[in-house]
Amino acid sequence: MLNVVLFGPPGAGKGTQSEKLIEKYNLAHLSTGDLFRKHLGEGTDLGKLAQKYMDEGNLVPDSLVIDMVKDKIASTTDAKGFIFDGFPRTVPQAVALDDMLKEFDTTISGMVALEVPDEELKKRLLDRGKTSGRADDQNEEKINNRIQVYKDETLPVANFYNEQNKFNQIHGVGSINDIFQEISAVIDKF
Structure with a gap:
């Protein structure tokens, strides 16, 4: 099973x-933001508990x-692996993810980290904010805070x-296809 942690700051x-x-790799997308929206929207027990917090x-x-991630992995049987997008966000989450994946007799194959200079991140996020409607992409102070939280935590x-x-x-700077080719070359070695 191919399990990739795609890593990088906001806007990378x-x-x-x-x-x-x-x-390309027939992977299932595992985004904790998507999982939260799913569980909250469906009113699952996990969603209700998350809402309480x-x-x-x-x-x-x-x-x-981790329970939400485990539920997603257990219910996804047709993928050749997972791409973990925006997760794990902390070392304790990474440790818990490793432990949980052992239950499925698999592990993280590798992490691909997109390195992008702060000024480029700010430009990308502000540009995205013009079309995304996301308030946190439209305010430079919030963007600076998100980048700092990424660095610290x-x-x-x-x-x-x-x-x-x-x-x-x-x-992580260049054309989308050039960056994709570099990422693919790394993943092909996993």
């Missing part, structure tokens, strides 16, 4: 590249996020996979 191009990778202004605990996940010799960095 993870969503764009995910679509192309899903098609959010209504109280708290972060949804890692264990609940999420970037350590790269070190976690680097210690397992699963970290692969790609320069």
Whole structure:
């Protein structure tokens, strides 16, 4: 099973590249944002529990996020693997993901990290904000905060996979197809 963590800061191009990778490798897309929307929208037990935490202004605990990921993996039988987009976001999530994947007799094949300079990220997000309608893509202060949160809280996940010799960095500036070719070349070695 091919399991890829697609990693990078907001605006690095993870969503764009995910679509192309899903098609090429027949992977299932696993985005925690999508999982939250699904469970909340369907009113599942996991969704109701997540809503309770959010209504109280708290972060949804890692264990609940992992349960949602586990549910998705268990219910996806036709894919050749998964592309983890925007997850794991913390080292404890990465550890929990590794432990959970063992239950399915699989593991993370590798991480592909898109490296993009901060100024390019800001430009991309502001440009995306003009068409996406996302308020967090239209405000430079919020964008700067999201980039800083990524550096402080999420970037350590790269070190976690680097210690397992699963970290692969790609320069995420250039044409979409050129970046896709570089990512594919890395994945083909997994």
